[in-house]
Amino acid sequence: MADEVIRVAGLTHRFDELVAVDGVSFSVSAGEVFSFLGPNGAGKSTVINVLTTLLPMQDGEVVIAGRDLRTEPDHVREAIGIVFQEVTLDRDMTVAETLEFHGRLYGLPREERRTRIDELVALVELEAKHDTLIKYLSGGMKRRLEIARGLMTRPTVLFLDEPTIGLDPQTRARMWDYLRQVNREGTTIFLTTHYMDEADQLSNRIAIIDYGRIVAEGRPYELKNALGQDLIYLETADNARARAVLEGTPNVGAIHEKGGGLLVMVADDGTRVLPHMLDALRTENVAVTGINMKKPSMDDVFIHYTGRELRDERAENVATAVNRAGRH
Ligand SMILES: Nc1ncnc2c1ncn2[C@@H]1O[C@H](COP(=O)(O)OP(=O)(O)O)[C@@H](O)[C@H]1O
Ligand SMILES: [Mg+2]
Known part of the structure; x- marks a missing residue:
């Protein structure tokens, strides 16, 4: 060029x-x-x-x-x-x-x-x-x-x-x-x-x-657009189970842990996917304690590609040390 x-x-x-x-x-x-x-x-x-x-x-x-x-x-x-x-x-x-x-x-x-x-x-x-x-x-x-x-x-x-x-x-x-x-x-x-x-x-x-x-x-x-139109953030009584349930729900993409809840990427308009997610969770008796729907931010992009938040520097350094020890 x-x-x-x-x-x-x-x-x-x-x-x-x-x-x-x-x-x-x-x-x-x-x-x-x-x-x-x-x-x-x-x-x-x-x-x-x-x-x-x-x-x-x-x-x-x-x-x-x-x-x-x-x-x-x-x-x-x-x-x-x-x-x-x-x-x-x-x-x-x-x-x-x-x-x-x-x-x-x-x-x-x-x-x-x-x-x-x-x-x-x-x-x-x-x-x-x-x-x-x-x-x-x-x-x-x-x-x-x-x-x-x-x-x-x-x-x-x-x-x-x-x-x-x-x-x-x-x-x-x-x-x-x-x-x-x-x-x-x-x-x-x-x-x-x-x-x-x-x-x-x-x-x-x-x-x-x-x-x-x-x-x-x-x-x-x-x-940001590559993550989808909307992101759905859920707080539940049992994030591990919620995750397992949601992974089988139509139009649900990658799921990441964020700030004590789950950040769910969806492959369609969030307002259409969310009701199905809530139905699935209710059927499996997983209580939902908080919901937020938003457009992707650079933070979400970072979590999506690195698998973690950049907030906690100390946790970050520990994770770095462990991963490095494992990789090299
Ligand atoms: N002079 C150096 N000797 C040994 N290790 C180094 C040196 N400089 C950087 N490192 C290590 O290389 C890695 C990358 O460091 P660095 O490039 O400073 O990262 P960043 O600027 O993104 O914080 C880190 O693990 C750091 O500890
Ligand atoms: Mg530096």
């Missing part, structure tokens, strides 16, 4: 015995916002670190902005901007000094540095903090400055690893606005996140990654 900015095929990365990234393939077109959505430990940072040359290539093919990562890493580096998961700013530099230093590091001419700094400080609304030391900035301001720094060299593609982690909801929403603006001005964006709403709201396309593998990929509405 002519307008392909990132092409990754069969990317695999190991840390000793652990297969952190396991045969990942995807491509990103010019002008897209492409997100990797996955839980802690899924392999998101490892992928981004390999793509941005921070980790060595082990197995697979990566082409970024027309350059092969294995043979032309320097050219790849020139074509990209990076915003890391952790804050990597020097606390004792000012906003302007940070950008100036980065511009020099990349050999931007003095005049270009000056205009670029003015443009970017305006873009992320840090004009008033131009000469303020980093250590006096809020978390959101630091993230904004990091985005500005990532854009100093006018990259073809900007990589962001969990750009809004730890920020309050309002600050996150503003960050999305900045990123949309950056994208409108022509920069392709690759980001990782474990926030469903972030992936949903910001992306043209999402890849869901779990245990180092892409388990689903598509446009947000495609991923």
